Amino acid sequence: MTTHSEPTIVNIGPHHPSTHGVFRMRLTMDGENILDVEPVIGYLHRGSEKLAEERNYTQVITLTDRMDYVASMTNNQAYVLSCEALAGVTPTERGMYLRVIGAELQRIVSHLVATGFFLQDLGAFATPLMYSMRERERILDLFEMLCGARITVSYMRIGGVFQDAPAEFWPALRRILDDFPAYIDELEGLITDNEIVTYRTKGVGAISGADAINGSLTGPVLRASGVSWDVRVAAPYDVYDRVTFDVPVGDTGDNYDRYLMRIREIRESLKIVEQCVAQIQPGPVRATNAMLFRPPPGESYVPIEAPKGELGFYLVSDGTIAPYRMHVRAPSLINLTLMKQMLVGWKLADAIVSFGSLDVNMGEVDR
Amino acid sequence: MAPLEDNRIFSGVYGFFQGTLSAPEWLAYFFGGFAVIMTVVNGFLLIGTIFTWMERRVVGRFQSRLGPNRLGPFGILQAIADAIKLLFKEDIVPRRADRLLFNAAPIVMLAPSLMALAVVPFGAGSYVADLNIGVLYVVAMSGVASLAVLMAGYASNNKLALFGAMRAVAMLLSYEIPLVMTLLGITVLAGSMSLVGIVGAQGIPFLLVAPLGALIFLIAMSAELNRPPFDVTEAESELVAGYITEYSGMKFGIFYLAEFSNVVLAGALFAVLFLDGWNGYFLPSHLWFLLKVFGFLFVASWVRATLPRMRIDQILALAWKYLFPLSLVNLLLLAAETIAWPDPSTAELWLMAAINWVVALAAVPLLAMVGARTPARPRRVGFPQEVR
Amino acid sequence: MYGMGIVKGLLVTLKNARRKPFTTQYPEQRLEQAARFRGQEFTWYVDRCTGCASCAKYCPLGIIRIETDPNGGNEQDGGTYRVDTFDIDQARCMYCGLCVEACPYDALHMGSNFEASQARRADLVITKEDLIGREKHPSTWFRPQLSREGYDPFSGQSKDWHEAGRESGEWHPQRPETLPGAGDTRATSDGDYR
Numbered sequence: 001m002t003t004h005s006e007p008t009i010v011n012i013g014p015h016h017p018s019t020h021g022v023f024r025m026r027l028t029m030d031g032e033n034i035l036d037v038e039p040v041i042g043y044l045h046r047g048s049e050k051l052a053e054e055r056n057y058t059q060v061i062t063l064t065d066r067m068d069y070v071a072s073m074t075n076n077q078a079y080v081l082s083c084e085a086l087a088g089v090t091p092t093e094r095g096m097y098l099r100v101i102g103a104e105l106q107r108i109v110s111h112l113v114a115t116g117f118f119l120q121d122l123g124a125f126a127t128p129l130m131y132s133m134r135e136r137e138r139i140l141d142l143f144e145m146l147c148g149a150r151i152t153v154s155y156m157r158i159g160g161v162f163q164d165a166p167a168e169f170w171p172a173l174r175r176i177l178d179d180f181p182a183y184i185d186e187l188e189g190l191i192t193d194n195e196i197v198t199y200r201t202k203g204v205g206a207i208s209g210a211d212a213i214n215g216s217l218t219g220p221v222l223r224a225s226g227v228s229w230d231v232r233v234a235a236p237y238d239v240y241d242r243v244t245f246d247v248p249v250g251d252t253g254d255n256y257d258r259y260l261m262r263i264r265e266i267r268e269s270l271k272i273v274e275q276c277v278a279q280i281q282p283g284p285v286r287a288t289n290a291m292l293f294r295p296p297p298g299e300s301y302v303p304i305e306a307p308k309g310e311l312g313f314y315l316v317s318d319g320t321i322a323p324y325r326m327h328v329r330a331p332s333l334i335n336l337t338l339m340k341q342m343l344v345g346w347k348l349a350d351a352i353v354s355f356g357s358l359d360v361n362m363g364e365v366d367r
Numbered sequence: 368m369a370p371l372e373d374n375r376i377f378s379g380v381y382g383f384f385q386g387t388l389s390a391p392e393w394l395a396y397f398f399g400g401f402a403v404i405m406t407v408v409n410g411f412l413l414i415g416t417i418f419t420w421m422e423r424r425v426v427g428r429f430q431s432r433l434g435p436n437r438l439g440p441f442g443i444l445q446a447i448a449d450a451i452k453l454l455f456k457e458d459i460v461p462r463r464a465d466r467l468l469f470n471a472a473p474i475v476m477l478a479p480s481l482m483a484l485a486v487v488p489f490g491a492g493s494y495v496a497d498l499n500i501g502v503l504y505v506v507a508m509s510g511v512a513s514l515a516v517l518m519a520g521y522a523s524n525n526k527l528a529l530f531g532a533m534r535a536v537a538m539l540l541s542y543e544i545p546l547v548m549t550l551l552g553i554t555v556l557a558g559s560m561s562l563v564g565i566v567g568a569q570g571i572p573f574l575l576v577a578p579l580g581a582l583i584f585l586i587a588m589s590a591e592l593n594r595p596p597f598d599v600t601e602a603e604s605e606l607v608a609g610y611i612t613e614y615s616g617m618k619f620g621i622f623y624l625a626e627f628s629n630v631v632l633a634g635a636l637f638a639v640l641f642l643d644g645w646n647g648y649f650l651p652s653h654l655w656f657l658l659k660v661f662g663f664l665f666v667a668s669w670v671r672a673t674l675p676r677m678r679i680d681q682i683l684a685l686a687w688k689y690l691f692p693l694s695l696v697n698l699l700l701l702a703a704e705t706i707a708w709p710d711p712s713t714a715e716l717w718l719m720a721a722i723n724w725v726v727a728l729a730a731v732p733l734l735a736m737v738g739a740r741t742p743a744r745p746r747r748v749g750f751p752q753e754v755r
Numbered sequence: 756m757y758g759m760g761i762v763k764g765l766l767v768t769l770k771n772a773r774r775k776p777f778t779t780q781y782p783e784q785r786l787e788q789a790a791r792f793r794g795q796e797f798t799w800y801v802d803r804c805t806g807c808a809s810c811a812k813y814c815p816l817g818i819i820r821i822e823t824d825p826n827g828g829n830e831q832d833g834g835t836y837r838v839d840t841f842d843i844d845q846a847r848c849m850y851c852g853l854c855v856e857a858c859p860y861d862a863l864h865m866g867s868n869f870e871a872s873q874a875r876r877a878d879l880v881i882t883k884e885d886l887i888g889r890e891k892h893p894s895t896w897f898r899p900q901l902s903r904e905g906y907d908p909f910s911g912q913s914k915d916w917h918e919a920g921r922e923s924g925e926w927h928p929q930r931p932e933t934l935p936g937a938g939d940t941r942a943t944s945d946g947d948y949r
Binding site for chain 1 (some may be wrong): 764793895
């Protein structure tokens with residue numbers, strides 16, 4: 001008697017409750033086991049890089065907010081640093097400190113979102129997600145105090161930030177800094193030692209250090225694989241050379257390590273914000289008032305450590321008020337190129353969870 | 368007809384029909400029985416509906432938010448609103464679906480849990496029938512649910528639904544074994560398969576006497592009910608909705624109701640088998656029974672709110688490599704104790720309880736170290752060739 | 756012991772069940788908004804506006820439409836235009852506030868509302884009459900003078916055009932020492948806060 005088997009092609013389509021945006025994966029499967037992965041992207045392409053050529057440098061800041069929409073402060077920071085490198089503008093001291101405070105708070109927000117949705121993919125019925133969102137709300141209230149918007153902040157300008165923090169910001173920040181470590185301990189108590197979580201994520205989707213470097217991975221994904229590389233330490237920008245913090249590094253690069261990296265980075269970010277609050281001095285927050293920024297012709301690329309990896313804006317200027325070309329090195333896009341290597345041999349359930357642990361944001365991937 | 372005559376509902380309606388209306392005896396009997404069944408089934412489904420509301424509120428509180436609270440006081444009319452919404456939805460049958468199986472699956476899902484209700488005692492002397500093979504009957508009825516799941520998944524003409532159904536059937540079949548072993552242990556301990564008899568034999572609740580049995584029952588029953596952490600069949604984040612993806616309207620409503628009513632049935636069984644049924648001080652027996660069932664439902668919601676889901680191969684590994692040996696240990700222990708003390712008095716029950724707790728606390732971690740792990744490495748990649 | 760992590764998780768959930776829920780029951784309760792909230796319902800002071808259309812030029816989406824008449828008619832003398840049409844298309848506005856940043860005379864401010872939905876798209880365009888007739892509750896976004904005095908647009912108190920700008924009402928485009936930007940107050944901090 002002959003039995004004939006065929007692989008099935010399952011399409012985890014763009015309309016799916018848990019693909020972190022419109023992402024499509026075509027999996028070739030043998031029963032429950034994955035044989036091949038083909039990611040399909042482009043469903044959220046909005047032409048940001050082309051639009052940037054038609055807008056002047058300050059208007060492009062509003063475009064950059066919307067690329068990685070979960071972490072817009074760091075997008076602003078990368079872009080503004082690149083613009084400042086084009087024209088040699090030095091930002092003011094207080095402006096740099098406020099930038100770093102905003103960026104680190106944004107890192108906490110982004111990692112909370114990543115952790116909450118990672119556990120939602122694992123099936124924990126939204127409870128850790130609700131806890132993360134509840135704490136994220138408090139930080140978003142801080143952003144609203146700072147710049148009037150919670151998610152698309154447009155806070156930074158060339159030469160600093162656009163407006164100083166109001167009086168009610170500092171006590172509110174102090175309250176958050178005091179409460180947050182206890183909250184992170186509670187979240188870890190719910191997740192880190194949970195046998196089901198370790199059972200499902202330890203060893204799954206492991207990427208070795210050598211593969212990670214060859215695949216140009218950056219961010220918590222790279223550090224989980226054992227490579228200690230953080231742009232804030234390797235090429236410091238703003239005031240990162242004046243604050244001390246640890247860079248957490250994992251060992252195996254599996255899903256569990258990536259989750260742990262993010263939790264530890266939240267704690268480090270809290271430390272950085274504490275030090276900035278202690279070191280900040282009064283002064284001007286913006287070096288130049290010019291509405292139309294006209295840099296000399298040239299090009300620049302200044303990478304920063306965004307929550308998802310190394311983010312950089314490559315700007316080419318031809319001396320006019322709008323960039324000639326802008327290209328974004330999006331960490332999410334580059335991090336997801338190793339998906340096939342990570343997933344082949346594992347099961348369907350692991351595909352979703354591994355993708356979630358990479359913390360990919362489709363706004364950044366497709367721009 | 369002897370047990371039914373003690374039933375007040377039956378005898379009231381029977382008397383009404385035979386006396387006032389002077390109907391023939393078979394008609395009076397029919398309506399009397401019908402009244403009993405209607406009361407029991409409606410009460411059960413009503414508690415199932417209340418449980419859907421209660422779960423949303425309780426899980427909401429665990430997540431530090433409110434559940435539904437707009438419709439009616441505390442949102443209690445939310446369940447009715449859901450039912451009305453489902454009634455108004457369009458009933459879609461996929462074009463190439465197997466219509467007979469597709470339409471029959473919800474019925475096959477709901478009917479057995481209603482039938483299993485016939486032997487469950489709700490209070491002192493309050494049951495539809497006291498079969499002396501009650502436990503066997505309940506196990507048989509709960510086994511039909513896997514058939515309904517497979518029917519639904521296959522008939523939907525949807526690859527993902529079939530995935531969900533396959534996973535579900537594998538899981539349900541695997542967890543029948545530890546469940547039946549546990550029930551066997553309880554039967555041996557109580558000396559009878561009748562549920563009323565088991566409640567009578569509980570001098571102290573069997574939760575204390577057979578903790579291993581209770582633990583295995585809880586885990587295996589969660590898997591049978593497709594509740595977290597074993598809800599792979601309806602894993603929203605993976606398969607959208609598993610075997611019920613293609614269902615809409617009231618057919619989906621019946622699946623939904625059947626799932627929640629099964630949890631209530633499991634709660635009733637847990638109360639009868641392990642928590643000493645309807646016995647308690649002060650309050651009437653029906654109220655005690657309800658309290659025990661709602662306690663189980665609260666724990667079920669609590670577990671749902673906290674634990675993530677396990678992968679299907681890990682679930683099967685847990686059943687075969689961990690729960691099955693554990694249930695054998697439980698069975699052997701209870702059988703040995705029943706041989707030693709055939710008709711245990713309360714003091715002997717406490718002694719058995721002490722021995723059982725010690726063995727449970729030892730066996731759970733020891734077997735875990737040996738049994739339940741699946742190796743965390745990818746399967747060798749390569750496609751199976753044609754087999755001749 | 757195996758299973759302790761699960762038990763710890765269950766206890767954490769139970770502890771959270773005893774906390775007060777975090778929900779704000781909209782619309783009966785509302786969240787507190789910051790004074791800098793960039794909302795809809797722009798605040799426009801027609802007496803300060805000169806028709807320079809810097810806001811329209813600076814908008815990244817090009818949704819502001821200004822039509823002016825060079826035949827004057829404004830109270831201040833010298834060099835201002837009368838604004839005939841001032842349309843802001845809220846359907847495409849992203850509330851970035853660059854128009855407010857661009858205005859040299861502090862005539863345009865962000866509003867503080869977020870509930871201005873309409874049933875038809877055509878109704879989403881704010882016209883000049885809407886802007887003039889509205890109550891003025893300017894947001895303190897990019898207005899350090901309002902932020903410094905602690906003005907809260909949600910307190911119900913409205914701001915007259917004399918009080919909402921960088922200087923009081925006496926300025927003139929041909930007297931440079933009264934112009935905003937003299938002394939470059941934009942680039943200073945809002946005060947000695949820590």
